[in-house]
Amino acid sequence: MRRWGTAAAALVLAAAGLTATAASATAATATATATATKANTRAEACATAWGSGDKTADVTAYTPLTNIRTGRHDCYDRMVIDTRAAGGNKVGYQVRYVDKVYQDGSGTAIPVGGGAVLEVRVAAPSYDPETGAATYPGRAGKPLPGVNISGYRTFKDTRFVGSFEGDTQIGLGVRARLPFRVLQLPDRLVIDVAHTWSTAR
Incomplete structure (x- = not known):
């Protein structure tokens, strides 16, 4: 019984770890997407076609x-x-x-x-x-x-x-x-x- 309980606990902990990892990856992807979107928006707002001629x-x-x-x-x-x-x-x-x-x-x-x-x-x-x-x-x-x-x-x-x-x-x-x-x-x-x-x- 003790071995089965230990194995079950290990499975629960592993599942929790996978869930946390997946959540972290999702959050990282969302942050990267938001950063890229912000950079693209700023790039469009700051596009300069003025040239450097006299x-x-x-x-x-x-x-x-x-x-x-x-x-x-x-x-x-x-x-x-x-x-x-x-x-x-x-x-x-x-x-x-x-x-x-x-x-x-x-x-x-x-x-x-x-x-x-x-x-x-x-x-x-x-x-x-x-x-x-x-x-x-x-x-x-x-x-x-x-x-x-x-x-x-x-x-x-x-x-x-x-x-x-x-x-x-x-x-x-x-x-x-x-x-x-x-x-x-x-x-x-x-x-x-x-x-x-x-x-x-």
């Missing part, structure tokens, strides 16, 4: 630059250039990848860190064209004042290059040559640089 807009009206700020997003890092544009006016720009950024007027090369460098040129001087008074406290070759990009996935460095004959130049160091877009709004210019080529997780 982006420009010719606008002859010059409006003073007042501030430059940055922000982190799920799919990209963002730079916003605020201006005094009013009445629906927009600001001209040229944004492109370069090997080096050379300061207008002097031709001085401004070092910018990162795996790739975007030169941002905007038709917004850092001074008031009417009075010559400074409207933005940027200093040539120095990081953008008030901008902290610590912990950003894409942005690696920022440099104020200079303001010459109505144009302001900015050097934006990024992790690699990645897709970017430029959004032109009435009182600001928005530059988004993706975290990766196909998706930005």
Whole structure:
């Protein structure tokens, strides 16, 4: 009787073990499926077809630059250039990848860190064209004042290059040559640089 009881107990324990193993496998499969679904959803939401070619807009009206700020997003890092544009006016720009950024007027090369460098040129001087008074406290070759990009996935460095004959130049160091877009709004210019080529997780 004792042997039969021991054998029966062993069978019960084995069955319980198989049930627990099956439950664990089911839970693992469900978790993997949920993770894959979430990743696919995010990939679709963050698909970037912006390309990395030059982006420009010719606008002859010059409006003073007042501030430059940055922000982190799920799919990209963002730079916003605020201006005094009013009445629906927009600001001209040229944004492109370069090997080096050379300061207008002097031709001085401004070092910018990162795996790739975007030169941002905007038709917004850092001074008031009417009075010559400074409207933005940027200093040539120095990081953008008030901008902290610590912990950003894409942005690696920022440099104020200079303001010459109505144009302001900015050097934006990024992790690699990645897709970017430029959004032109009435009182600001928005530059988004993706975290990766196909998706930005």
